[in-house]
Amino acid sequence: MTRIGNSDLDVFPLSLGGNVFGWTADRDTSFDVLDAFVAGGGDFIDTADGYSAWVPGNSGGESETIIGEWLASRKPQGVTVATKVSTHPEFRGLAAANIRKAAEASLARLGVDAIDLYYAHFDDESVPLEETVGAFGQLVTDGLVRNVAVSNYSADRIREWIEIAQRTGAALPVAVQPHYNLVHRNDVENEIIPVAEEFGLGLVPYYSLASGFLTGKYRSTETAGQSSPRAEGAAKYATPAGLKIIDALEEIGSAHGASIAATSLAWLRAQPTVAAPIASARTVEQVPDLLAGARLELSADEVQTLDRVSEWTPAQA
Template sequence: MSTIGNSDLSVFPLALGGNVFGWTADRDASFAILDAFVEGGGNFVDTADSYSAWAPGHSGGESETIIGEWLAARSRPEVVVATKVSQHPDFRGLSASNVRAAAEASLRRLGVDAIDLYYAHFDDEETPLEETVGAFGQLVADGLVRHIAVSNYTAERIEEWLRIADETGVARPVAIQPHYNLVHRNEVEDTIVPIAERENLSLIPYFALAKGFLTGKYRSTDASAHNTPRAEGAAVYATPQGLQIIDTLERIGAAHDVSIASAALAWLRSQPTVVAPIASASRLEQVQGLLDGGRVELTADEIAELTRVSTWSPEA
């Protein structure tokens, strides 16, 4: 288990992404995936109040609702649940009133007394940051939220949040959720990781498998052969360098008897301040690969090789 920042949250070093629940995984499939994840040793589930408002006929909150029903049906297993605010169609932005109303709605859907980890999903520059920081701090003070975190914030805004929290004496964030993986590294490593190291913040990266590219499934920029919602986004990584990364992952994964995806997750886990990458499974058979990704330990040479082949630099 790994501890998130300076919190009391002890988690399996792989978070199960809940974005697929109620979308590409129906209720029964979602329950089976959650059961397999917990039975395999997982205890960390990541969702958001907006999942899956983008799907036809959906209004947001579908993922939280399924997770809440599963928690109730399983007599509330000891899992850490993270969710987010700012993108639900009914609760857009991070004004104080909106943050409070959205948190209360998430609590009802999840059926829990307190949210373990509550994220500001996207920065809201139209709301004074002092107001947002104060609203999150009040949720902690009132016992509705145990710990807070930020997602998709720039380094400058993270530092400003920390300054305001310290000056006003409210709870600080304990984690950052950035877009980070083997084919998307530079911005996080150059700007976010130094802050996380200095301030004892944990990284919980999303798109850990680059929309599925780092499973090895997409080896062509032509996405037409893959009838999945993420195929087009994943196929863009099928460049010569991207395919070299996949080949290296395949060889290293085979040496440990794990999948390409598991090896990619293991590399990400090995990076400074990363506590638990997020990856989702829309089918039951994918869960074992995620669990393997939370357990397999790559050698120092394997980590260095993957770092080398995935290093990006602009063309001269």
């Protein structure tokens, strides 16, 4: 178990991503994935109110609805649910009134009394940050939210959020959710991790497996014949430098009897301030690798080997 920042949230050190629920995983498959995750010791689920509005026929909130129905059906004990605001088609942005309405809608879909961890999904510079910080703080004061967090915020805006919260007495953020993995390192390590270390924030990175590239499935930039909607996003990393990372992951993983995906997640968990990487599973068969990635402990030498081989970042080249 791992503590998220300065919060009282003590969670399994991997978060199950809910972005696929209602998208590439239907309701029944999503239930099976959630069942397998919890049966294997998982207890931390990540979603957002906008998942999955991009799918034809969807209107947003599908992932939260599926998770809520699963929670009502299974009544699991000790499960932590994180969700986010700003991208639902009916609740875009971070104006105070919108945040309140979006939170109430998320609570209804999830069927919970309070949201354990509530993120500002994307920065909204059209709204004064003081208004947004105050709105999140009020949700905590009123008991609708237990902990607040930010996602996709720059280091400067995180600092500004914290300064406002300290000055006004609003709830301080406990976590930050950045795009971070072995092929997308520089911005987070140079900018976000120092802020997290300074203020005691826990990192809960998304795209932990680089849209599937860090599973080792994609060894070519050609995506012909790939059925996954994420194939193109993953295949772009299959450059000579990217494939060196896969080779190193495979060699290190083999020494532990672990998969490439599990080894990649273990590297991410070993980074400063990282509490629990987010990874999703479209099928039950993908769940064991995620659970293994939460338990695999790499040696310092193995972490350093992966650090060296991934110093060049394909995503930013």
